[in-house]
Amino acid sequence: MINNKTIAVVVPCYNEESQIAMVVKNMPEFVDRIVVVNDFSKDQTETVVKSLINNEAYISSVEIKPKRVVPNPYNKADQVLEKVNNDEIKFYTPQKIEESKSKIVLINHLRNAGVGAAIASGYKWCKDKQIDCTAVMAGDGQMDPNELNSICRPVIEENIDYVKGNRLIHRSALLVIPKIRYLGNAILSILTKLASGYWHVSDTQTGYTAISNKALNAVKLYKIYKSYGMPNDLLVKLNIAFCTLREVEIKPVYNIGEQSKMNIFKVIPRVSFLLFKSFFKRLWGKYLFRDFHPLFLLYNMSFILFGFSIPFVVKISKIFISGGQLNTFTFLGFLFLFITAFQAFLFAMWMDIQDNERLYK
Helix, strand or coil: CECCECEEEEEEECCCCCCHHHHHHCCCCCCCEEEEEECCCCCCHHHHHHHHHCCHHHECCCCCCCCCCCCCCCCHHHHHHHHHHHHHHHHCCCEEEECCCECEEEEEECCCCCHHHHHHHHHHHHHHCCCCEEEECCCCCCCCHHHHHHHHHHHHHHCCCEEEEECCCCCCHHHHCCHHHHHHHHHHHHHHHHHHCCCCCCCCCCCCEEEEHHHHCCCCHHHCCCCCCHHHHHHHHHHHCCCCEEEEECCCCCCCCCCCCCCHHHHHHHHHHHHHHHHHHHHHHHHHHHCCCCHHHHHHHHHHHHHHHHHHHHHHHHHHHHCCCCCHHHHHHHHHHHHHHHHHHHHHHHHHHHHHHHHEC
16 A cells, blocks of 8 residues: 555466566555456466465455445446446456455456556456556566656646656667567657647656546546557547546666567557557547537648648649649648648647646646
């Protein structure tokens, strides 16, 4: 615990028999529950975790007792939400949960579903147990446990909804992070700024995070992207729910025995398309249905005008290729549409940045 607030760490893992014990054994003492989510590993990951559960060194002295809604005439809404929360388990990856007096909880997926789905299952357990602060640490040991305190404290002490580590601002980033990964991370970070509305965010691919119970209840966890685009997708969902965000500096950790399972050349196109769709979900969900804002009109006007300018671009291109004479009306029409669309887009982006300043703490 920190300040009498419960702390849990979700550890997603797939084929991590050589690394998972190191992750669990190096977990700080203030962690009350270590929720290991085994995503249908083909190796001995489950066996290793079970041996740790049976170790008396991990018996917990903190009892987790979630509060249940006591029906009365005035809390019908709370009763409905509790029922919805209990019923939604059917939307998660089929799983088997093993709990005991140990601080280690093992969630075994009955089929492989991806790292995002594994984190969602861990989040669901923590939400149901009403854990105050839930962190995520990868099962491959690529996150320094000594930095967990700085990740969790803003959630516990300052009521920040979501805290994420940032390796790109560490002075060793360019020296330690593989160049191709650094470039890919930078590209996806730029796209995530536009899609999520958190314009100051960077290192969007880090999984070292902490989230409040309030934020866990603010999004539909089972709808989180199930693969490596999960951190990006979650940022969009948190922004739509008006959740506050903070980044803390963490060091990049590589070459400690981990084996990357991510193909960056497959991940970048998939996540880029995910972010393209997510931008429009945020635009319509947040700025039309939840809280109308003029930037909704400006963004959409810019897209419509850009669309109308395409036939002019095609016509002008054909004229240049054929060597014909460019009509003044055609050129002025294109110029008017393009400049107006570009200005509308910039104004909308400026409004977007200003509106989301309040969420970045």
